[in-house]
Amino acid sequence: MMESIQNGVAVILVVTGLITMLIGSIGIIRLPDFYTRTHAASKVDTVGIIILLFGLAVFEGWTLNAGKLVLAIVFVALTNPVAIHILARAALRFGLRIWWKPDSSHLQEDAAKGKGESA
Amino acid sequence: MNVTLLMHEISTTDNRSHASPPWSRTLFQGGILLLVWLLFSGKFDAFHIGTGVAAVLFVMWLDRRLGSACLDDARVPLKLRPLRLAAYLGWLMWQMILSSIEVARVIFSPERANPALITFRSPQPHVVAKVVLGNSITLTPGTLTLDIEGDRYLVHSLSEASTNSLVEGTMQRKVARLFSEDPAEPVREATIFRSRFTL
Structure with missing residues (x-):
């Protein structure tokens, strides 16, 4: 009984992770420029891979392998954002254009929404 | 302010330090890496340990080449909660x-x-x-x-x-x-x- 619940939870988590990663991949095709694609490709993927690995850890139960999977989650969560940041910064320094929403160019919305105003 | 100017201003400043970290830290890091390797591999024959040592040395070399990432901040001690x-x-x-x-x-x-x-x-x-x-x-x-x-x-x-x-x-x-x-x-x-x- 316990085992079938455990397997069920694992399957649900793995499938959720896979669907999340699929959505991220669809985003690479659908979004307009490098920066927006980066949001979809690498970050939705990070969440997806964490859910997927967590599902595998649940499948393993309390074993050494599960511990390794949890460590893998920690490393993915720590290194992915750094890699994404470096890629995006390189793109920015290279001068890659940023895509803006076409009809917002005339809005000139530049509201300072910060709580403090002084420097 | 104009975004292009802003990006220019940000992209022309680069103040990373390229000094190598002290050897004591590199060795400490190597020790931890080797420990993690042994934990993950779980095999203690000459081949697996040898591969581990080679990998750890490679990472140590890479790290020294990159220079110090300078995570220490001399002004404030780091307190974790x-x-x-x-x-x-x-x-x-x-x-x-x-x-x-x-x-x-x-x-x-x-x-x-x-x-x-x-x-x-x-x-x-x-x-x-x-x-x-x-x-x-x-x-x-x-x-x-x-x-x-x-x-x-x-x-x-x-x-x-x-x-x-x-x-x-x-x-x-x-x-x-x-x-x-x-x-x-x-x-x-x-x-x-x-x-x-x-x-």
């Missing part, structure tokens, strides 16, 4: 899930996409706090840390909702409180750019 850290990680996971859903909605209806560049100053008590904040911003989908210069952050945001939640400054406040009892104002001078030329 395990309970707050755990609470923060839990909150961060929840935010990641919420904002994944937001990005998924943008993916399925791209007309929701309304990219913005956001700059703000967020004085953080420690260099590690800066790293944690930068990483957290990138990890919550919808916002992406482009550059950090001093206490000034440049963030690309995918949609209106992501922009608003970043400018509210909840995350900045939480990160600052991880490291300091009485943090300075977490967000200052937040400015949102939604096209190439805005005042």
Whole structure:
């Protein structure tokens, strides 16, 4: 009984992770420029891979392998954002254009929404 | 201020230090890496340990070549608060899930996409706090840390909702409180750019 619940939870988590990663991949095709694609490709993927690995850890139960999977989650969560940041910064320094929403160019919305105003 | 100018200003400053870390630290790092290798491999014959040593030496060489990332901040000692850290990680996971859903909605209806560049100053008590904040911003989908210069952050945001939640400054406040009892104002001078030329 316990085992079938455990397997069920694992399957649900793995499938959720896979669907999340699929959505991220669809985003690479659908979004307009490098920066927006980066949001979809690498970050939705990070969440997806964490859910997927967590599902595998649940499948393993309390074993050494599960511990390794949890460590893998920690490393993915720590290194992915750094890699994404470096890629995006390189793109920015290279001068890659940023895509803006076409009809917002005339809005000139530049509201300072910060709580403090002084420097 | 004009975004092009802003990007130019940020991209021309580069003050990373390229000094190699002290040998004691490299050796300490090597020891930890070897320990992790042994733990993960679980095999103690000559081949597996030999491969591990070779890999560890390679990583040590790479690390010395990269130079010090300078995570120590001489001004303030780093105090970790395990309970707050755990609470923060839990909150961060929840935010990641919420904002994944937001990005998924943008993916399925791209007309929701309304990219913005956001700059703000967020004085953080420690260099590690800066790293944690930068990483957290990138990890919550919808916002992406482009550059950090001093206490000034440049963030690309995918949609209106992501922009608003970043400018509210909840995350900045939480990160600052991880490291300091009485943090300075977490967000200052937040400015949102939604096209190439805005005042």
